[in-house]
Amino acid sequence: MAAFGSFALLIALALAGYNLLAGILALRLIATGQQARISPERLADTARRAGIASFIAVTAAAFALIWSVFTNDFSITYIMEHSNRALPGPYKFSALWSGQEGSLLLWAWLLAAYGFVLRLTHKTDVKLYAYAGTILAGIQVFFLLILNIAAPPFAIMRGAIPDDGNGLNPLLQYPEMVIHPPMLYLGYVGFSVPFCFALGALMMRYPGEKWIRVTRIWTMVTWLFLTCGIFLGMHWAYAVLGWGGYWGWDPVENASFMPWLTGTAFLHSVMMQEKKGMMKSWNVWLIFSTFLLTLLGTLLTRAGLVSSVHAFAQSSIGTWFVVFMGIVLAVCIFTYVLQRSHLKSEHHLESLVSRESSFLFNNLVLLTACFVILWGTLFPILSEYVVGNKVTMGAPWYNAVAIPIGIFLLFLTGVGPLLPWRATSFKSIRRNFVLPVIAFWATVIVCLATGVRPWKDGALNQGNFYALVAFSVSAAVMTAILSEFLRGAGVIARQTGRNLFASTWLLTRRNTRRYGGYIIHIGVVIVVVGLAGSAFNRSEERELALHDKLPIGPYTLECVGFTQDSNLNFNSEYALLDVYKDGKKQFQMTPEKRVYLASEQPQTMVAIHSVPSWDLYVVYEGTNPDTGQPIIKAFLNPLVGWIWAGLVILVWGTLIALVPNLSPATASVRVPARTAPTQPSLKGGSL
Amino acid sequence: MRPPRITSPWMKTVQAAILAVAVCFSLGATDASSRLNDMSHRLMCQCGCAQLLGECGHVGCPSREPELAELKAAIADGKSDQQIKDIFVAKYGAVVLAAPTTQGFDLVAWIAPFAVFGAAMLGTILLVRRWTVGRTQAAVGPDPASMDPGELARREKIRRETDAGNDGGF
Numbered sequence: 001m002a003a004f005g006s007f008a009l010l011i012a013l014a015l016a017g018y019n020l021l022a023g024i025l026a027l028r029l030i031a032t033g034q035q036a037r038i039s040p041e042r043l044a045d046t047a048r049r050a051g052i053a054s055f056i057a058v059t060a061a062a063f064a065l066i067w068s069v070f071t072n073d074f075s076i077t078y079i080m081e082h083s084n085r086a087l088p089g090p091y092k093f094s095a096l097w098s099g100q101e102g103s104l105l106l107w108a109w110l111l112a113a114y115g116f117v118l119r120l121t122h123k124t125d126v127k128l129y130a131y132a133g134t135i136l137a138g139i140q141v142f143f144l145l146i147l148n149i150a151a152p153p154f155a156i157m158r159g160a161i162p163d164d165g166n167g168l169n170p171l172l173q174y175p176e177m178v179i180h181p182p183m184l185y186l187g188y189v190g191f192s193v194p195f196c197f198a199l200g201a202l203m204m205r206y207p208g209e210k211w212i213r214v215t216r217i218w219t220m221v222t223w224l225f226l227t228c229g230i231f232l233g234m235h236w237a238y239a240v241l242g243w244g245g246y247w248g249w250d251p252v253e254n255a256s257f258m259p260w261l262t263g264t265a266f267l268h269s270v271m272m273q274e275k276k277g278m279m280k281s282w283n284v285w286l287i288f289s290t291f292l293l294t295l296l297g298t299l300l301t302r303a304g305l306v307s308s309v310h311a312f313a314q315s316s317i318g319t320w321f322v323v324f325m326g327i328v329l330a331v332c333i334f335t336y337v338l339q340r341s342h343l344k345s346e347h348h349l350e351s352l353v354s355r356e357s358s359f360l361f362n363n364l365v366l367l368t369a370c371f372v373i374l375w376g377t378l379f380p381i382l383s384e385y386v387v388g389n390k391v392t393m394g395a396p397w398y399n400a401v402a403i404p405i406g407i408f409l410l411f412l413t414g415v416g417p418l419l420p421w422r423a424t425s426f427k428s429i430r431r432n433f434v435l436p437v438i439a440f441w442a443t444v445i446v447c448l449a450t451g452v453r454p455w456k457d458g459a460l461n462q463g464n465f466y467a468l469v470a471f472s473v474s475a476a477v478m479t480a481i482l483s484e485f486l487r488g489a490g491v492i493a494r495q496t497g498r499n500l501f502a503s504t505w506l507l508t509r510r511n512t513r514r515y516g517g518y519i520i521h522i523g524v525v526i527v528v529v530g531l532a533g534s535a536f537n538r539s540e541e542r543e544l545a546l547h548d549k550l551p552i553g554p555y556t557l558e559c560v561g562f563t564q565d566s567n568l569n570f571n572s573e574y575a576l577l578d579v580y581k582d583g584k585k586q587f588q589m590t591p592e593k594r595v596y597l598a599s600e601q602p603q604t605m606v607a608i609h610s611v612p613s614w615d616l617y618v619v620y621e622g623t624n625p626d627t628g629q630p631i632i633k634a635f636l637n638p639l640v641g642w643i644w645a646g647l648v649i650l651v652w653g654t655l656i657a658l659v660p661n662l663s664p665a666t667a668s669v670r671v672p673a674r675t676a677p678t679q680p681s682l683k684g685g686s687l
Numbered sequence: 688m689r690p691p692r693i694t695s696p697w698m699k700t701v702q703a704a705i706l707a708v709a710v711c712f713s714l715g716a717t718d719a720s721s722r723l724n725d726m727s728h729r730l731m732c733q734c735g736c737a738q739l740l741g742e743c744g745h746v747g748c749p750s751r752e753p754e755l756a757e758l759k760a761a762i763a764d765g766k767s768d769q770q771i772k773d774i775f776v777a778k779y780g781a782v783v784l785a786a787p788t789t790q791g792f793d794l795v796a797w798i799a800p801f802a803v804f805g806a807a808m809l810g811t812i813l814l815v816r817r818w819t820v821g822r823t824q825a826a827v828g829p830d831p832a833s834m835d836p837g838e839l840a841r842r843e844k845i846r847r848e849t850d851a852g853n854d855g856g857f
Contacts, residue, residue, distance in 0.1 A: 243742040250737060357815055364807050372800040379787070379796050387792045392731050394785035395739060401800045 002076050002154040005064030009147050012057035015050045016140040022047035023134030044130045048119045055116035062109045069095045077155045084167040084598040086568035090178050097181040098172050101153035108143040110189040131200025142324050150317050167598025174240050180232035187226025188294050194219045195291035205342045223263045224654045231647045242604035242619045244635040249398045254377045255297025258370050262290040265366040277346030288332045295325050358416035365409045403466050413521050414477030439479035443472040463535035470532035474525045481518050509662035516657025523650030526642050533639025543629035553636040556580045570594040575620050591620035615640040729785050
C-alpha cells in the first residue's frame with residue numbers, strides 16, 4: 001500500500017503540474033490571440049480535466065494512508081509513529097492529521113477536493129473559473145511537491161518492523177479531535193479558493209462585480225468551516241487540557257484566528273464593492289492577506305519558530321513555505337501593479353457618520369486585531385533578534401491589548417446597522433440610538449448593583465471592568481439588532497396581518513443576507529457574553545480522602561470513591577464525586593486520569609456539568625506522592641455554555657445568509673440594444 | 688442668583704443614570720485579595736506547557752509545584768510584586784513573566800498595537816474627510832435650478848432609493 005500511495009502522490013503531482021502549465025499556456029494564448037496547433041479552449045479544458053483527475057489521485061493516496069492505519073502497517077514510519085493496534089477505530093482516522101506528513105496530505109486532499117468542485121462548476125463562468133483553476137493548480141503543485149520530496153507520508157521504516165506502533169498522541173484521543181482538525185483545515189484550505197478567484201479576476205480584468213458574488217459564497221462557506229473549527233478547538237482545549245480555560249493565545253490558535261479576522265473583514269467590505277463599487281483594491285488585498293496568513297500560520301507552527309502546545313507538527317519544511325510565500329506575494333504585487341487601474345473606486349464616502357464608514361472602521365478594527373495577534377505571536381522572535389532576550393506574550397498581554405479592541409469591534413457591530421447608507425442626520429441618530437443607549441446604561445446599573453465591581457481595593461479590577469463593559473455593550477448591540485428585526489417585522493405584520501413571529505421569519509426569508517447577518521451578530525454577542533463570564537471564574541483545589549467535601553459556589557462535592565479501569569488502549573483511575581446543592585444530592589461526576597499504554601503518557605479527562613449560568617468543571621489531578629491522597633481541582637466557570645450556544649446561532653445565521661431570498665428583489669436595467677449576449681466562453685480579456 | 692433649572696427630560700435621565708452609577712461605584716465592597724492567585728497569573732509555568740503558572744493543570748507537571756512553593760515563600764517573606772518578579776527572572780529568565788515589562792525594548796510590545804490602531808484611525812478619518820470635502824466642492828458645480836427637470840427627477844429617484852433610512856442593510 002505504501003508503494004500505491006507514493007505512486008498516487010506522484011501521479012497527482014504530474015496532473016496538477018500539467019493543469020498549471022497547460023492552463024497558463026491556454027490562458028496566455030487566449031489573452032494574446034496567438035494561434036497554436038491545439039485550440040486554446042481545448043487546451044484549457046484538458047488542464048481542467050487534469051485538475052479533476054488530480055483529486056482522484058490525491059484521494060487514492062489519502063485512502064492508502066488510512067488503509068495502512070487500519071491494517072496496522074507499521075512498515076510505514078508515519079503509521080508506526082502515530083498509531084497502534086489498540087487504537088479505537090475513529091481515532092485511526094485522526095492519525096491522518098496527527099503528524100506533519102499526514103496533515104499535509106489532508107491539506108492537499110482538501111485542496112484537491114475544493115478544486116474538484118470548482119472545476120466541475122466551471123460553466124458558471126468558464127473563463128474566470130479557468131483562471132481560478134489554474135492558480136489553484138499552482139497551490140496544489142506546491143503541497144504535492146512537499147509531500148513527494150520533503151515530507152513523504154509513505155516513507156518506509158528502516159530496520160526491523162516493530163510489532164506495534166507508538167500510538168496516537170493522547171491529547172488527540174478525544175471525540176472532537178475526529179472533527180476539529182478537518183473542520184479547521186476545511187476553513188484554512190478553503191481560503192485558497194477566494195484567493196484564486198480574486199487573483200484570477202484581477203489578472204483577466206474581470207468586468208463587473210460578478211466575481212465578488214461567486215467569491216463571497218466560497219468565502220462564507222470557508223469562513224463557516226473555520227469558525228466551527230476554531231470553536232471546536234476551543235471546546236477540545238476546555239474539555240481535555242484540564243486548565244479550566246478554552247483559549248490560551250497559543251501561536252497555533254493565533255494562526256487560525258488571524259485569517260478568520262481578515263476573512264471576516266472581507267465579508268463586510270465586500271458589500272461596499274457590491275453596492276457602491278468602493279474598496280476594490282482593499283478587498284483584493286484582504287483576500288490576498290487572508291491566504292498569505294494561512295501560509296504564515298502554517299510556517300510559524302511547523303517550522304518551530306514559535307513554541308506551541310501543537311508541537312507535534314514541527315519540522316524543517318519552513319524553508320518551503322518561506323519560498324512559496326515569497327512567490328505568492330511577488331505574483332500578487334506584480335498583478336496588482338499591472339492591473340491596479342481596473343480597481344478604481346466608483347464612489348467615495350460621503351460622510352464620516354454613515355454605514356459605509358462603519359464598514360470602513362469595522363475593517364480597520366478587524367485588521368488592527370489581526371495585527372495585534374500577529375505582533376503578539378512574532379514579538380518574542382523580534383525581541384530575541386533585537387536585544388537577544390526572548391520574552392513571553394501570555395494571556396495578560398493579550399487581555400490588556402486585544403480586549404479593548406474587541407469591545408470596540410462589538411460596539412461597531414451594533415452601531416453599523418443603525419446608520420443609513422451615504423449620510424445621516426442627528427435626528428436619525430437620536431431615533432435609532434435611544435433604545436441601545438438605554439439598554440447600555442440599564443445593564444451598567446444592574447451589573448453594578450449585582451456585584452460586578454470594576455474597582456477592587458481602590459484599584460481598577462481589569463477583569464471585572466472589561467466584563468462590565470462587555471455586558472453593557474452586548475446589551476446595547478442586542479437591543480439594536482432586535483429593534484431592527486422588530487421594525488421590519490412590524491411593517492410586515494401590519495401589511496399582511498401575520499403575527500410578529502411569522503412576520504419576523506418572513507422578513508428574514510425575504511432578505512436572508514441582511515437578517516442572516518444580524519443573526520450572526522446575535523451569535524457573536526452571545527459568545528462575547530460567555531467570554532466575559534470568565535472574569536468571574538473560581539477554582540478550588542484540595543486533596544480528598546473518602547467522604548471529604550469540597551465546597552465551590554453553590555455546590556459541595558463529596559468524594560464517595562476512587563476506582564480503576566483498564567482496556568487495551570489505556571489504564572484509568574477516576575474519582576466518584578457526589579455533587580450536592582442546598583443539601584440535596586444533584587448528580588455524580590467522574591473526573592478521570594488515563595495513562596495510555598502505547599505512549600505511556602498520562603492524560604486528564606475532565607468531568608463537566610454545564611447549565612446556562614455556569615459550568616462545574618472538575619479535574620482529577622492524580623495522587624499526592626507524599627500522602628497518597630487524590631487531588632481534585634474544581635472550577636466554577638460562569639456563562640461558558642453561552643459560548644457554545646453563540647456558535648450554534650452563528651452557524652444558523654451563516655446558513656440563512658447563504659440561502660437565496662424568498663422573493664428576489666427586482667430591478668429594471670436598461671440594456672443597450674447592441675450589447676452582445678454573454679457567452680460561456682474563454683474569449684477576450686487580458687493578462 | 689439661582690442656577691437655571693434643568694427641565695429637559697433627557698438631561699434629567701442622564702443625571703439620574705450618572706447618579707445611579709456613582710452610588711453603585713461608591714458601594715465598592717472589596718473582596719479579600721489573594722496575592723498568590725494574582726501573581727501566579729503573571730508568571731508562566733516553566734514545564735513547556737506555555738500556560739500561566741496558576742492555570743497549568745497538566746498531569747505530572749514537574750515545574751508547577753516548585754514554582755508555586757517559591758512564590759508562596761516569597762509572598763510569606765513580604766516581598767513586593769516587583770521583587771518577586773526579579774527573583775523569578777533571575778532564576779528562569781525573562782520568559783517566566785507572562786507579559787513583557789514596560790521598560791526598554793519590551794515597551795515596544797505595548798505601544799505598537801495602540802500606535803498602529805491610532806495611526807490607522809487617524810489616517811482613515813483624514814481620508815474620509817478629504818473625500819467628503821472633495822465631494823462637497825465638486826457638488827457645488829451644476830446649479831439645480833438650471834438642470835433639466837427630467838435629470839432632477841432621476842437624481843431624486845436615485846436618492847430616494849439609496850437613502851431610505853435603514854433600508855440599505857446587508
